Amino acid sequence: MVKVTVISPLCSVTKEWNVNITLNEMCKKLQALTGVSPSDMKLTFEFEDGKPLKVLEHPSLDPDLCPLKSISHGTRIVVQDTNQNSMANQLQSSGGGDPSFKLSEETYAQRKDSILNWKIQNRWGRFDPETKARQENDRKLQQQRVNQLEVGERCSVCTNSQPERRGYLRYIGKISDINNLDIWCGIEFDCAVGKNDGTLNGKVYFGPVEAKHGGFVKPCNVETGAQFVPLKEENESDEEL
Structure with missing residues (x-):
């Protein structure tokens, strides 16, 4: 991401x-x-x-x-x-593009010549019933996975864009800088495979940990358990000490 x-x-x-x-x-x-x-x-x-x-x-x-x-x-x-x-x-x-011209959210919502009204009429984004249904279903799945996770345990993280990464689950909750709806997992990775140090926009969610050892991912990409020991480096071997 x-x-x-x-x-x-x-x-x-x-x-x-x-x-x-x-x-x-x-x-x-x-x-x-x-x-x-x-x-x-x-x-x-x-x-x-x-x-x-x-x-x-x-x-x-x-x-x-x-x-x-x-x-x-x-x-x-x-x-x-x-x-x-x-x-x-x-x-x-x-006047909609004048930065000095601002409306309250309530007044803006009542305008018929606004981008918001255009989105509603054309069922774009969050106003598309199918999109809304997918988002609600995704949040249910995320909440179900959260119920299976335990903060402080070893964990495995698997996403489409990255190979498996391991570490500790340090945080479960919402991130206000993104939105107030979705739940995220804060991970302390074993290696520098993350994108932050447990902070986002100056706010500490866990840690702080070493640079690039922290990251936030969706719960469905996380699994916890003692079996998720640190992964071996490619050049490590059971035949060498």
Whole structure:
């Protein structure tokens, strides 16, 4: 997972996405967040690890590209709408893009010319019944796994993007900087295979531990038990001491 900050005239939000997400999948997420059609997008990637800027004028023409692959730090994606007649541009020109112009959440929710209302009408993102059902089912599965875990025990972590990693389960709970719904597991890894030291945005959730020995993963990727002893290094052998 990599932290991504999405910026557009009507949107500023931080998400965590899989580094193997394709451009096609990313554009769908970006459209749900910004209201900009993929065919109208101009994307500028600003990488925190020093990689040069990457600009994609027509992202829909290269759907299988994985722009976040090999990124070890976060990135900013600036989304520009090249269609001057789009709804997002019309909202911006009517005052929605003025940073000094702010509405209360209640007032904004009542507007009919807002991105929020557009998402509701078009059933995008969290307003899509199927998406909402999948999210609710996923949270039930995560809670079921949490009931089988014990903080302080040895653990194994298996995700699609990484080989098995082992360590100790140090934290179970929510992370307010991500959202107030999902439950996460904080892991102290045996080796430097994590992404943090048990802290996130300055808040300590466990530890702190050594740099890159900490990480946060979903409960369904974690299993605890005394059998998960430290993994041997590739060059270790039972025939050598």
